[in-house]
Amino acid sequence: MDIILQIIVSGLLIGFVYSLIAIGLTLIYGVMDIVNFAHGAFLMLGMFTAYWLNQLFNFDPLLSLPISIIAIYLLGWLSYKFVVNKVLNAPPVAQIFVTFGLMVFLENLALFLWSPDFRIIKDTFVSGDFNIGEIMFNIPKLIAALGSVLITGAIFWFMSKTRTGRALKATAINRDAAKLMGINTDKMFALAWGIGGGAVGAAGALLTNFYYIFPTVGATFNLLAFVTVALGGFGSIQGALVAGLLIGIIENLAGVFIGPAFKYAVVFAIFILVIVIRPNGLMGGK
Amino acid sequence: MRRKWLMILLVIVLSFSTALMGCSSTEKAKSGDEGKTTEEVKVIKIGVIYPLTGGMASAGQDQKVGVEMAAKIVNGSYDLDIPLAKTEGLPNFGGAKVELVFADTQGDPKIGLGEAERLIEEEGVVALIGSYASSNTAATSQAAERLGVPFFNAESTQHGLTERGFQWFFRSIPHDFGFTQNLFRFYDELEEKKGIKVQKIGSAYENTQFGQGSNEAQKHFVKESNREMVVDIAYTANSTDVTSEVIKIKEAKPDVLMMASYVNDAILFQQTLKQQNYMPAAIIGMEAGHVDKDYVGVLGKDATHILTSATWSSKLIESKPIVAKVNEMYKQEYGKALAGYVPHAITGGLVLMDAINRAGSTDPEAIKQALLETDYPGDSLIMPWQGVKFDPETHQNIYGSNLLLQIDEEGEYEVVWPFDVATKELVWPAPSWGER
Numbered sequence: 077m078d079i080i081l082q083i084i085v086s087g088l089l090i091g092f093v094y095s096l097i098a099i100g101l102t103l104i105y106g107v108m109d110i111v112n113f114a115h116g117a118f119l120m121l122g123m124f125t126a127y128w129l130n131q132l133f134n135f136d137p138l139l140s141l142p143i144s145i146i147a148i149y150l151l152g153w154l155s156y157k158f159v160v161n162k163v164l165n166a167p168p169v170a171q172i173f174v175t176f177g178l179m180v181f182l183e184n185l186a187l188f189l190w191s192p193d194f195r196i197i198k199d200t201f202v203s204g205d206f207n208i209g210e211i212m213f214n215i216p217k218l219i220a221a222l223g224s225v226l227i228t229g230a231i232f233w234f235m236s237k238t239r240t241g242r243a244l245k246a247t248a249i250n251r252d253a254a255k256l257m258g259i260n261t262d263k264m265f266a267l268a269w270g271i272g273g274g275a276v277g278a279a280g281a282l283l284t285n286f287y288y289i290f291p292t293v294g295a296t297f298n299l300l301a302f303v304t305v306a307l308g309g310f311g312s313i314q315g316a317l318v319a320g321l322l323i324g325i326i327e328n329l330a331g332v333f334i335g336p337a338f339k340y341a342v343v344f345a346i347f348i349l350v351i352v353i354r355p356n357g358l359m360g361g362k
Numbered sequence: 363m364r365r366k367w368l369m370i371l372l373v374i375v376l377s378f379s380t381a382l383m384g385c386s387s388t389e390k391a392k393s394g395d396e397g398k399t400t401e402e403v404k405v406i407k408i409g410v411i412y413p414l415t416g417g418m419a420s421a422g423q424d425q426k427v428g429v430e431m432a433a434k435i436v437n438g439s440y441d442l443d444i445p446l447a448k449t450e451g452l453p454n455f456g457g458a459k460v461e462l463v464f465a466d467t468q469g470d471p472k473i474g475l476g477e478a479e480r481l482i483e484e485e486g487v488v489a490l491i492g493s494y495a496s497s498n499t500a501a502t503s504q505a506a507e508r509l510g511v512p513f514f515n516a517e518s519t520q521h522g523l524t525e526r527g528f529q530w531f532f533r534s535i536p537h538d539f540g541f542t543q544n545l546f547r548f549y550d551e552l553e554e555k556k557g558i559k560v561q562k563i564g565s566a567y568e569n570t571q572f573g574q575g576s577n578e579a580q581k582h583f584v585k586e587s588n589r590e591m592v593v594d595i596a597y598t599a600n601s602t603d604v605t606s607e608v609i610k611i612k613e614a615k616p617d618v619l620m621m622a623s624y625v626n627d628a629i630l631f632q633q634t635l636k637q638q639n640y641m642p643a644a645i646i647g648m649e650a651g652h653v654d655k656d657y658v659g660v661l662g663k664d665a666t667h668i669l670t671s672a673t674w675s676s677k678l679i680e681s682k683p684i685v686a687k688v689n690e691m692y693k694q695e696y697g698k699a700l701a702g703y704v705p706h707a708i709t710g711g712l713v714l715m716d717a718i719n720r721a722g723s724t725d726p727e728a729i730k731q732a733l734l735e736t737d738y739p740g741d742s743l744i745m746p747w748q749g750v751k752f753d754p755e756t757h758q759n760i761y762g763s764n765l766l767l768q769i770d771e772e773g774e775y776e777v778v779w780p781f782d783v784a785t786k787e788l789v790w791p792a793p794s795w796g797e798r
Contacts, residue, residue, distance in 0.1 A: 094602075286633065288630075297602060300602060327606070332609055336595050336597045
């Protein structure tokens with residue numbers, strides 16, 4: 077029994093991180109129907125922001141968290157303004173390749189600047205673990221999960237309670253109608269890229285408390301993020317949250333009870349099953 | 363909407379499986395620092411194919427540097443007791459310089475295969491060297507075999523690679539059956555000399571050729587020695603999380619956990635073991651990730667007491683003069699000491715270039731013949747081996763051997779077995795996390 081609880085706890089903790097990574101992706105997709113392939117590269121840059129702030133100024137990742145959010149927010153915003161903006165009316169293939177190109181560019185830039193070596197931030201403020209009964213909680217992962225909940229909550233609040241947020245939502249639902257109502261959709265798109273970047277920047281900084289940093293780290297998380305988005309429902313923030321948690325738990329349960337070699341196979345099998353039964357994902361509305 | 367999404371997802375899956383980095387970053391570099399001195403110096407082109415980007419880029423870049431170092435030794439004139447070191451270039455080609463042409467497998471066998479073909483067909487290289495991961499080597503050497511060009515491998519350990527009946531494939535590093543057999547000899551000696559019994563074996567391995575080969579060898583020797591395999595775990599090297607793997611190992615309580623890992627997964631396992639507050643009596647890595655400079659670099663104290671099988675040890679810098687000299691040169695050039703698989707790549711490059719020189723011709727048959735006649739002296743090697751000589755059938759180096767190293771408190775890899783050449787006393791069992 078304890079082992080099942082332990083697996084669920086471990087799965088939940090990593091699942092929150094998957095959610096936070098996926099939320100930025102689903103937001104951008106929901107608002108403007110463009111998939112940001114460079115999302116993993118944004119994550120990597122968020123991690124490196126925390127890493128270099130630690131190396132140069134001895135900042136703890138938690139202290140770097142707001143800086144990382146702002147930095148990757150700006151990166152997302154700039155990416156939209158100078159790159160994505162230009163292909164808004166281009167065929168979907170062009171839209172795919174432009175963000176794909178952005179990913180290749182950012183990753184290779186990182187490889188060139190920082191070499192492919194693995195790095196880690198040592199002696200972080202949060203470390204270690206504690207027990208409740210027989211269940212072990214890893215503190216860095218717990219903090220990452222908490223951060224993920226807070227940031228997801230903040231984005232959710234922003235989207236439903238503020239004027240700008242509702243305008244963003246309106247743009248997501250119907251771009252043309254939103255335009256007719258006087259919403260500056262270009263601004264909304266840029267905002268979506270900014271928030272999407274900020275969320276994944278936060279995930280990056282939180283990850284550095286327990287994960288190593290290297291230029292191609294994005295590829296490792298990218299595929300899971302895409303699956304999370306599709307499983308949760310296209311453009312649905314709650315969906316991404318639930319799907320991230322599900323994937324974390326399924327991955328761990330399958331790893332222990334079916335065999336580690338099959339854990340991703342099980343995740344993908346369930347993903348396909350959901351897509352067959354509910355083509356729009358768990359919480360997809362559109 | 364749904365169709366578009368599925369189309370996009372398809373693109374993602376395809377692009378991630380075939381092109382992790384999207385572009386094939388190939389670069390050409392002229393080795394040696396001579397530049398264009400004389401009018402038309404004939405060059406001998408060698409193809410160097412490693413995972414230069416992607417998850418294994420760290421290791422692949424090291425290998426690339428190793429082969430560059432070998433070319434430097436051959437192309438320049440150095441007072442080293444190494445064949446071709448004293449003369450500039452290849453004497454049998456009138457002093458022609460070696461030119462390296464680099465290609466990137468991106469860690470993906472399919473891309474490696476295409477790149478290897480390109481090197482041979484378009485770049486016209488006379489031989490290939492590569493490709494670190496056994497799965498990559500299996501593919502790139504396939505291209506060489508089909509096109510009839512010698513392929514030299516210095517660091518892939520899967521035994522099957524030299525059992526494919528290939529005509530053009532040569533390997534200097536010992537393979538996993540040899541590795542594993544040695545480790546089981548170590549268990550026997552441990553019982554005889556120290557009264558420590560190793561009965562329950564756990565195996566965790568990355569699920570491509572390298573890991574599978576090691577696991578196969580382990581199963582073979584577990585059975586042969588009447589031991590018991592209590593847990594057997596295959597995993598993906600670029601996992602984001604290995605908690606469930608570690609929980610399974612924790613439940614099975616093996617005496618020894620044998621791991622065949624690349625560096626990112628080796629680090630992730632160690633961190634997760636710590637998170638789960640579990641440490642078996644011993645963890646033994648099968649070289650690869652456990653000797654990567656980043657392993658101790660990232661883990662620091664958490665890597666202490668980990669054991670690893672190894673074909674090279676930094677202790678050789680102190681004990682073997684030729685290693686010290688090459689290390690000095692290497693440090694001057696690249697600002698760091700020899701480590702990981704760099705010495706293997708240097709050795710591979712030197713042995714291959716020596717064979718090409720002896721062949722005295724760029725004809726692949728002549729080079730193959732020269733490789734078969736190789737009898738490289740152990741004194742000139744920066745490895746702890748007796749020499750390099752290939753089995754006429756399998757083309758496996760018959761003189762390769764390995765040691766068992768343990769990481770000490772300072773993060774140094776110390777030789778702990780064979781007991782008679784040990785530089786430090788073996789620590790067994792490894793202290794639990796609480797006692798550290």
